[in-house]
Amino acid sequence: MATTVDKIKAVEEEMAKTQKNKATSFHLGQLKAKLAKLKRELLTPSSSGGGGGVGFDVARTGVASVGFIGFPSVGKSTLMSRLTGQHSEAAAYEFTTLTTVPGQVLYNGAKIQMLDLPGIIQGAKDGKGRGRQVIAVAKTCHLIFIVLDVNKPLTDKRIIENELEGFGIRVNKEPPNIKITKKDKGGISITSTVALTHIDNDEIKAVMNEYRMANCDIAIRCDATIDDLIDVIEAKARAYIPVIYALNKIDAISIEELDLLYRIPNACPISSEHGWNVDELMEQMWEKLKLKRIYTKPKGKLPDYSAPVVLRSGRDTVEDFCNAIHKTIVEQFRIAIVYGRSVKHQPQRVGLTHVLEDEDIITIIKK
Numbered sequence: 001m002a003t004t005v006d007k008i009k010a011v012e013e014e015m016a017k018t019q020k021n022k023a024t025s026f027h028l029g030q031l032k033a034k035l036a037k038l039k040r041e042l043l044t045p046s047s048s049g050g051g052g053g054v055g056f057d058v059a060r061t062g063v064a065s066v067g068f069i070g071f072p073s074v075g076k077s078t079l080m081s082r083l084t085g086q087h088s089e090a091a092a093y094e095f096t097t098l099t100t101v102p103g104q105v106l107y108n109g110a111k112i113q114m115l116d117l118p119g120i121i122q123g124a125k126d127g128k129g130r131g132r133q134v135i136a137v138a139k140t141c142h143l144i145f146i147v148l149d150v151n152k153p154l155t156d157k158r159i160i161e162n163e164l165e166g167f168g169i170r171v172n173k174e175p176p177n178i179k180i181t182k183k184d185k186g187g188i189s190i191t192s193t194v195a196l197t198h199i200d201n202d203e204i205k206a207v208m209n210e211y212r213m214a215n216c217d218i219a220i221r222c223d224a225t226i227d228d229l230i231d232v233i234e235a236k237a238r239a240y241i242p243v244i245y246a247l248n249k250i251d252a253i254s255i256e257e258l259d260l261l262y263r264i265p266n267a268c269p270i271s272s273e274h275g276w277n278v279d280e281l282m283e284q285m286w287e288k289l290k291l292k293r294i295y296t297k298p299k300g301k302l303p304d305y306s307a308p309v310v311l312r313s314g315r316d317t318v319e320d321f322c323n324a325i326h327k328t329i330v331e332q333f334r335i336a337i338v339y340g341r342s343v344k345h346q347p348q349r350v351g352l353t354h355v356l357e358d359e360d361i362i363t364i365i366k367k
């Protein structure tokens with residue numbers, strides 16, 4: 001019997017043979033959906049040849065985690081030791097690091113977990129080396145540092161991105177603005193608020209057909225591609241994760257070369273060995289993580305600026321704040337008084353569902 005990897009290869013070959021035009025768009029849509037389903041099968045731990053993060057995952061600490069991904073010997077472990085003080089074995093030979101090594105940094109009062117990971121190689125997503133387990137850990141992180149050696153070709157960047165993409169990670173991207181609502185009958189109806197330049201209705205219908213979704217309303221609010229549509233259907237298998245390219249070993253290049261590196265978006269040139277520009281890397285990390293520092297002000301006293309409660313965006317309501325301090329607080333909660341960017345009036349009384357912003361000051365009034 002053909003393995004999932006064989007089936008993927010067959011579909012990819014057929015796609016390569018098929019020219020994209022009006023007559024083939026239904027067929028191509030079907031193939032793309034087939035491919036996405038096969039890839040999910042490959043990555044689901046229970047299926048044959050699958051690989052989850054089991055064995056490579058470690059206990060999570062702190063408010064957010066950052067995973068280090070890169071080819072062997074680009075300097076991930078040197079960076080880890082530099083940032084966290086947690087020693088992670090570094091050496092001139094490849095695959096020095098064989099498992100996840102956790103460490104922690106305290107930045108702006110937030111405890112952030114750093115995960116040094118083994119190096120991956122091209123083809124990792126298809127099961128080469130232990131790449132799948134490594135990428136599975138990265139998929140659960142809130143931010144990924146793609147570490148690159150600036151002495152190596154810049155095409156490495158694209159190769160690593162492909163590996164992550166193939167594992168369902170979407171790099172520096174928001175989920176596509178497409179809403180699919182299932183119905184009992186009535187077939188497929190497609191509405192779009194912008195002109196669709198990449199897909200036609202035939203293709204969309206082919207994908208929905210392949211997923212056995214015969215009745216649904218599809219509202220498209222972006223110039224989506226067929227891959228975007230599939231990403232929305234496969235939402236459970238996708239992770240939208242911010243990435244910073246840590247361009248390491250800049251001590252080995254010239255100033256002219258360094259100037260070019262500064263033009264790459266989402267990149268931060270560094271030298272792990274010498275500690276050059278790692279402050280900048282930490283600043284970029286802070287921006288990408290979008291954490292919110294909430295200062296507590298005991299009634300009638302000054303706010304405590306020394307130890308903020310740090311929340312992640314999306315889990316940033318007054319209720320989340322209460323739970324971050326102690327589970328029982330919500331039961332005794334009457335009202336909160338908030339100063340800062342999240343409120344119009346300074347101060348303002350708010351309830352549990354109110355969304356807080358970075359550097360808000362809060363007083364909890366109990367029943």
Ligand SMILES: Nc1nc2c(ncn2[C@@H]2O[C@H](COP(=O)(O)OP(=O)(O)OP(=O)(O)O)[C@@H](O)[C@H]2O)c(=O)[nH]1
Pocket residue numbers: 070071072073074075076077078079089090091092093094095096097098117118119120248249250251252270271272273274
């Ligand atoms: N010149 C220079 N060398 C560096 C720098 N950072 C790391 N190295 C060297 O690169 C080699 C590999 O470093 P590691 O930290 O072990 O790299 P790694 O990515 O963790 O490697 P694996 O765990 O094997 O995947 C070592 O010889 C380091 O001394 C740097 O900023 N500049």
Ligand SMILES: [K+]
Pocket residue numbers: 072073074090091092093094095096097
């Ligand atoms: K190494």
Ligand SMILES: [Mg+2]
Pocket residue numbers: 076077078089090096097116117118119
């Ligand atoms: Mg290492």
